[in-house]
Amino acid sequence: DARVTQTPRHKVTEMGQEVTMRCQPILGHNTVFWYRQTMMQGLELLAYFRNRAPLDDSGMPKDRFSAEMPDATLATLKIQPSEPRDSAVYFCASGFSGGYNEQFFGPGTRLTVL
Amino acid sequence: AQKITQTQPGMFVQEKEAVTLDCTYDTSDPSYGLFWYKQPSSGEMIFLIYQGSYDQQNATEGRYSLNFQKARKSANLVISASQLGDSAMYFCAMREGGRSILTGGGNKLTFGTGTQLKVEL
Numbered sequence A: 001d002a003r004v005t006q007t008p009r010h011k012v013t014e015m016g017q018e019v020t021m022r023c024q025p026i027l028g029h030n031t032v033f034w035y036r037q038t039m040m041q042g043l044e045l046l047a048y049f050r051n052r053a054p055l056d057d058s059g060m061p062k063d064r065f066s067a068e069m070p071d072a073t074l075a076t077l078k079i080q081p082s083e084p085r086d087s088a089v090y091f092c093a094s095g096f097s098g099g100y101n102e103q104f105f106g107p108g109t110r111l112t113v114l
Numbered sequence B: 001a002q003k004i005t006q007t008q009p010g011m012f013v014q015e016k017e018a019v020t021l022d023c024t025y026d027t028s029d030p031s032y033g034l035f036w037y038k039q040p041s042s043g044e045m046i047f048l049i050y051q052g053s054y055d056q057q058n059a060t061e062g063r064y065s066l067n068f069q070k071a072r073k074s075a076n077l078v079i080s081a082s083q084l085g086d087s088a089m090y091f092c093a094m095r096e097g098g099r100s101i102l103t104g105g106g107n108k109l110t111f112g113t114g115t116q117l118k119v120e121l
Helices: B101-106
Strands: A005-007 A010-013 A019-024 A031-038 A042-050 A053-056 A065-071 A074-079 A088-095 A109-113 B010-014 B019-021 B032-039 B046-052 B064-069 B074-079 B088-096 B109-111 B115-120
Touching: A005 A088, A010 A019, A019 A088, A019 A109, A031 A074, A042 A065, A042 A074, A042 B109, A074 A088, B010 B019, B019 B115, B032 B064, B032 B074, B046 B064, B046 B074, B074 B088
Parallel strands: A010 A109, B010 B115
Antiparallel strands: A005 A019, A019 A074, A031 A042, A031 A088, A042 A053, A065 A074, A088 A109, B019 B074, B032 B046, B032 B088, B064 B074, B088 B109, B088 B115
């Protein structure tokens, strides 16, 4: 049963610390998305990659957030330095751009910045 | 302007009854896809159903059907025979396809604000 995996599932950190979230997309999927969910903003896209190349990161605060795909099996989202307003659930999703419609979501990383 | 609008923050339905969750969308792209996802209290996002803008028939998946009215730009989710396990947040989302309809799962989704559904005995 192919699934998107995310680590860690929960993270509590102090303001100013670096946070790294990891995502393993479904094997064979060529597009990876990072979404953030908060009560105030709902679900919003932060960044996405196709064939490991960044396509759109306009939803991401550039001064503190960075997203990369070091290889086809790993996507990372880093926040440095973290702030309390970054507290949210961060979802990774993967999909295939070749005509297959669904995006599969990972279980999310619940981040709390104190 | 909101691209996806869900006007019902919360809905209640009796078990075994049908319920319709509303979704309207706004796009000038002729190629787009509409999705519904379910998010139970555990937090995961579960794909329910998809409707493509060129699809002639309304999509159905088991107890889920999508009432697609293209001229009105609406894509309402109908859940038949509600079950207690259907209690969850439901999100409508849109993928705009750009020039190619073959972008499939490779384009970003824009989500609505969600509808919290509560199924009662």
